[in-house]
Amino acid sequence: MNFAKRLIAPLCLGLVFSVTGWAQSAAPFPGVITIAVDASQAPAKLFHTTMSIPVAAGPLTLLYPKWIPGEHAPSGPLDGLTGMKFMAAGQPLEWRRDDVNLYAIHLTVPAGIRELKISLDYVSPADDRPGFTAGTSATAKMAVLSWNWMLLYPAGFPADRITYKASLRLPSGWHWGSPLPLAATSGDTIEFQPVSLYTLVDSPVIAGEFFQGIPLTSPGAWPPVELDIAADSAAALQMSPELEQHYKQLVTEAGQLFGATHYRDYHFLLSLSDHVAHFGLEHHEANDSRGRERSLIDPSLNQLMAGLLPHEYTHSWNGKFRRPAGLNTPDYDVPMKDELLWVYEGLTEYLGNVLTARSGLLTPEQYRDNLALTAASMEYRSGRTWRPLLDTAVDASKLYDSSEDWRNWRRSVDFYPEGELLWLEADTTIRNLTAGKKSLDDFCRLFEGAPGLVRDAVPAAKSYTFDDVVAALNQVAPYDWRKFWLDRLGSTSPHAPLGGVEAGGWKLTFDDNESELMKIEESVGKSTNLNYSLGLILENEDGHIADVRFGSPAAQAGIMPGMKLVAVNGRAWSPEVMRDALTAAKSSPEALLLLVQNTEYFKTYSVNYHDGNRYPHLVVNGKPDVLTGIIKQHGESVK
Numbered sequence: 001m002n003f004a005k006r007l008i009a010p011l012c013l014g015l016v017f018s019v020t021g022w023a024q025s026a027a028p029f030p031g032v033i034t035i036a037v038d039a040s041q042a043p044a045k046l047f048h049t050t051m052s053i054p055v056a057a058g059p060l061t062l063l064y065p066k067w068i069p070g071e072h073a074p075s076g077p078l079d080g081l082t083g084m085k086f087m088a089a090g091q092p093l094e095w096r097r098d099d100v101n102l103y104a105i106h107l108t109v110p111a112g113i114r115e116l117k118i119s120l121d122y123v124s125p126a127d128d129r130p131g132f133t134a135g136t137s138a139t140a141k142m143a144v145l146s147w148n149w150m151l152l153y154p155a156g157f158p159a160d161r162i163t164y165k166a167s168l169r170l171p172s173g174w175h176w177g178s179p180l181p182l183a184a185t186s187g188d189t190i191e192f193q194p195v196s197l198y199t200l201v202d203s204p205v206i207a208g209e210f211f212q213g214i215p216l217t218s219p220g221a222w223p224p225v226e227l228d229i230a231a232d233s234a235a236a237l238q239m240s241p242e243l244e245q246h247y248k249q250l251v252t253e254a255g256q257l258f259g260a261t262h263y264r265d266y267h268f269l270l271s272l273s274d275h276v277a278h279f280g281l282e283h284h285e286a287n288d289s290r291g292r293e294r295s296l297i298d299p300s301l302n303q304l305m306a307g308l309l310p311h312e313y314t315h316s317w318n319g320k321f322r323r324p325a326g327l328n329t330p331d332y333d334v335p336m337k338d339e340l341l342w343v344y345e346g347l348t349e350y351l352g353n354v355l356t357a358r359s360g361l362l363t364p365e366q367y368r369d370n371l372a373l374t375a376a377s378m379e380y381r382s383g384r385t386w387r388p389l390l391d392t393a394v395d396a397s398k399l400y401d402s403s404e405d406w407r408n409w410r411r412s413v414d415f416y417p418e419g420e421l422l423w424l425e426a427d428t429t430i431r432n433l434t435a436g437k438k439s440l441d442d443f444c445r446l447f448e449g450a451p452g453l454v455r456d457a458v459p460a461a462k463s464y465t466f467d468d469v470v471a472a473l474n475q476v477a478p479y480d481w482r483k484f485w486l487d488r489l490g491s492t493s494p495h496a497p498l499g500g501v502e503a504g505g506w507k508l509t510f511d512d513n514e515s516e517l518m519k520i521e522e523s524v525g526k527s528t529n530l531n532y533s534l535g536l537i538l539e540n541e542d543g544h545i546a547d548v549r550f551g552s553p554a555a556q557a558g559i560m561p562g563m564k565l566v567a568v569n570g571r572a573w574s575p576e577v578m579r580d581a582l583t584a585a586k587s588s589p590e591a592l593l594l595l596v597q598n599t600e601y602f603k604t605y606s607v608n609y610h611d612g613n614r615y616p617h618l619v620v621n622g623k624p625d626v627l628t629g630i631i632k633q634h635g636e637s638v639k
Contacts, residue, residue, distance in 0.1 A: 024157065024158055024330050025157055028157070029154055029157045029162040030054060031163075032054070032164070033164045034052045035166045035167070036167045037145070037147075037167070037168045039145055039168060039170055039171070042143040042174075043141070045123060045136075047123075047145070047149065047150055048120075049119065049121070049122070050119050051118040051119075052117055053118065054115060055113060055114065055115065055116045057111045059109075060106070060108070060116070061107075061154070062104070062107070062152040062154060063153055063331070063332065064078060064103045064104075064151075064152055065151070065332035067332050067333065067334070068133060068148055069201070070283070070315070071132045071281070072327070072336060072338050073400055075131070075132060075133075076103060077134035078103060081120060081149075082120070082121045082122070083121035084120040085118070086117070087118075088113045088116055088117070089110075089112075089113055093107055093109075094108075101333070103333065104155065105152065122149040124137050128275055128277075130277050130279075131279075132281055133149065133281065135277025135279070136275065137276055137277065139275045139276060142174075142206070142207065142208030142211075142230035142231060142273060143206075143208065144205070144207075144230075144276070144290070147204070151164070155333070158198075159198040159330065160196045160330075161196070162197040163197075164200045165192070166192045166200060167189060167190060167191045168189070168190045168192070170207050171209075172188055174188070174211070175211035176190065176207035177206050177211075177213055178203055178205040178206070178267065178269070179203045179264075179286040180193075180200070196458075202283045206230045206288075208230030210231045210233055210236070211230050211231075214226065214244060216268075217251060223264055223265050223453075226265070226268070228267050228268065229270045229271075229272060231272035232272065236294055236295075236297065243296065243302070245360075246361045247309070247359070247361075249359040249638045250359035250361065251313075252636065253359045253635045254355060255635065256634045256635035257355065257441055257634070258317050258444050258445060259445040260449045260452025261453060262284070262317060262452065262453045262459055263285040263459055264456075264459070268287055268289065268309055268312075270289050272290075272291055273290070273293050274292050277290065278290050280311060282312045282315030282319055282320060284459045288312075289312050292524075303366060306366075307352055307356045307370070310353070310356045313355075314351045315348055317444070318344065318448050321448060321459070322447060322461075322462055323344070323461040323462070323463055324341075324343065324344055325463040325464065327340070336397075339393050340469075341413075342419045342422070343464075345413070345415055346415045346418070346419015347423050349416045350423035350427075351423075351440075351444065353371070354630060358633050364631060364632075367631055368627070369516070370517060372515070372618045373518060374417045374420055374421065375421060375496060375616065375618075376510075378414065378421060378496035378497075379508065380408075381411060382552075383409045384411065384492065384494065384496070385493075388489060389418050389422075389491070390489040392412070392414045392415050399413050400413060404537075405561035406547065408549045408550065418496065421496060421498065422485075422488055422500070424501065424630075425488075425499045426443075426473070426500070427440035428500045428503035428504050429477075429503070430473075431626060432503065434477050438476055438477055439630070441634075443472060443476045469485075502623070503623070504626045504630070506627055507618065507619060509617055509619050510614040510616055511617065512583070512615065515615060515616075518616075522540075522575075526540045528540055528575045528578065531549055531552075532616060533582060533612070534582070535551075536548055536552075536565075538575075538578075543564045544562075545561055545564065545565060548560055548561050557605045557607045558605055562598075563596045564597040564598075565578075565594060565595075566596060566597050566602065567594070568581045568592065568594060582609075582613050583613060585610050586612040588610070591606040591607055593605070594607055
C-alpha cells in the first residue's frame with residue numbers, strides 16, 4: 001500500500017456532492033429555523049421537538065444528522081427518532097424515507113406553503129447502552145442533551161449557513177450549563193440566541209437536579225472557563241479544594257502550551273453517573289465528559305478519570321480549531337475520512353496526558369504507570385504484525401464499535417495509545433535535534449495556537465493535510481519528518497515504537513509487582529489482565545475469556561476468546577487462584593491445567609508457562625531523564 005499517496009490525497013471542500021446526489025449551495029439557507037425542545041420528561045428518557053422551517057413549493061429533502069463530529073463514524077442515533085410528523089397549513093404532509101440513505105426524508109411542499117411544521121420525539125436508550133451520543137444519556141436526576149438527536153435540517157446547504165433559533169424546556173428545578181449564547185429564561189424554559197446549525201450541534205446542554213457550576217478562571221478574565229457538573233447525587237459534587245485547583249491549573253497549563261485560545265468561553269460539561277454511557281466527546285467551546293458517579297470523591301475513580309477532561313479540552317485546539325481536511329465536512333451527511341486520526345486523536349492523547357501531569361491531576365509516578373500500560377499494550381498487540389497503524393485510523397468508523405474478543409489480533413482504535421507513543425518520540429526527537437532549545441510545545445503554538453480567537457468572533461475550523469503537519473514540524477526542527485511518519489504509520493513490526501520512551505530516559509520492563517493503576521483498572525472493570533503472562537484477559541464474574549493474545553502460551557495451548565475459564569489446577573477459578581498458580585509454576589516443571597468451557601463442552605488445556613505474573617513498569621535506562629522535564633508544571637501556579 002502506498003501510504004504516502006493515501007496521506008496526501010487532496011480533498012475538495014468547495015462544491016461538494018454527497019453520496020445521495022444533492023449539491024451544496026454557496027448561499028445561506030433563506031430564513032431562520034426555529035426549534036423548541038421539551039426535555040421535561042428527560043427522567044423518562046423521552047424528548048419532544050417541534051420545528052418550523054421556511055419552505056417553498058416543490059420537492060424538499062430533510063436530513064437527520066448522520067456523521068457526528070468527534071465520533072468519526074456514521075453514528076447518528078436514527079433508531080431513537082420516533083413520532084415524526086409534518087404539517088403544512090394545518091394539514092398533514094406525506095413523507096418518504098430515502099431507500100438508500102436512510103437518514104434522508106423526502107417531501108413535496110404544496111403550492112402556497114411558506115412554512116413547514118415538524119414534530120418528532122427522541123427516545124434515549126432505557127438501558128445502560130454504551131456508545132457516544134447514541135448511548136444512554138439521561139437518568140432520573142440528570143441528562144446530557146445532544147441537539148443532533150432532535151432535529152432535521154434542509155439538504156443542500158452547509159451546516160454553518162443554516163440558522164437555528166433554539167429553546168429548551170427542562171424538568172422543574174433543574175439547573176443547566178452550555179456554551180450556547182443565552183437570550184432569555186422564563187421559568188424552566190431557556191431561549192438561546194440564533195446560531196448556525198454547526199454551532200448548535202456543537203453545543204450540548206447538561207442539566208440536572210444536582211448541579212454545580214465552578215469558574216476555572218478569575219473573575220473578568222477572557223475568555224472565561226467553567227466546569228459544569230451534573231450528578232445523580234449531591235454527595236458526588238463534593239470535590240475537594242485541591243482537585244478544583246488542579247482543574248484551574250489545567251486551564252493555565254493549556255494556555256501556556258498553545259499560547260492562544262479559540263473559544264469565546266469554554267464549558268467542561270461533566271456528567272457523574274453510573275447509568276449513562278461513559279466517554280468524552282469534544283466540542284469547540286465545550287466537552288461532553290462522563291464518569292462514574294463518585295469520580296470526584298473516590299481517589300481510585302478519580303485516578304481513572306484524571307486524563308478525561310484534559311484530553312477533551314486539548315481537542316478545542318487539536319481537532320476543532322485545527323481539523324484534518326477529511327473531517328472538516330460541510331454537513332452531517334458527507335462521509336468523513338479518518339486517516340489523520342493519528343494526529344487528531346493520537347496527538348491529543350499525548351498532549352492530554354502531558355497536561356494531566358503538568359496540572360497535578362496525576363503525579364509523575366502515576367503518569368509513568370499510565371505510560372507503561374500504554375507501551376506494554378502496544379508491545380503485546382499481536383495484530384500489529386498484519387495491520388499498520390494507519391489502517392486503524394482509516395477503518396476507525398468500524399473499529400470504534402468492534403467487540404473486545406479478538407481485539408488483540410484485530411487491533412482497535414490504536415491511533416490513540418500508539419499515537420501517544422509516536423508523538424512522544426516526535427517530542428524527544430525535536431528536543432534532541434535542537435539540544436533542548438525547542439520541543440513539541442513549539443509545534444503546538446505554531447500549528448494549533450496562532451492566531452488566537454479575537455473577542456466577538458465566531459470559532460471556526462482550519463483544515464490541514466499530512467503535508468501541513470510535516471511542514472510545521474520542519475519549521476520547528478528541520479528533519480525528514482515525512483519519512484519519520486510514513487515509516488511508523490506503515491510499519492508491521494511486531495514491536496511497538498518505544499523510541500520516545502527510551503529517548504526520554506526510561507525503558508519498559510516487567511516484574512511481578514502490579515502497579516496501583518492496573519489494580520484500579522481491574523477492580524473497576526471487574527477483570528483480570530494476564531495479557532503479559534498467559535496472554536488472557538478475563539472477566540471476573542464468570543471467567544469469560546474476553547481476549548487472547550495470538551502467539552501467547554494460552555493461544556498456543558488452544559484457548560481462544562469466548563470460552564470460559566472454570567478451574568485452575570483442579571480448583572475453581574478466581575483471580576487469586578490464578579495468580580497463585582502462576583507464582584507456583586515459576587518453581588515447578590508441571591504445566592498449568594486450565595479447565596475451560598466452550599459452549600456446552602468442557603476441556604482441560606495444558607499450558608506450559610513458567611515465567612510467573614508479569615506487570616509493566618517504566619524504569620530509568622541511564623540516559624538523561626527528559627520525560628520528567630516534559631511533564632513538570634510549566635505555567636504559573638494558580639492561587
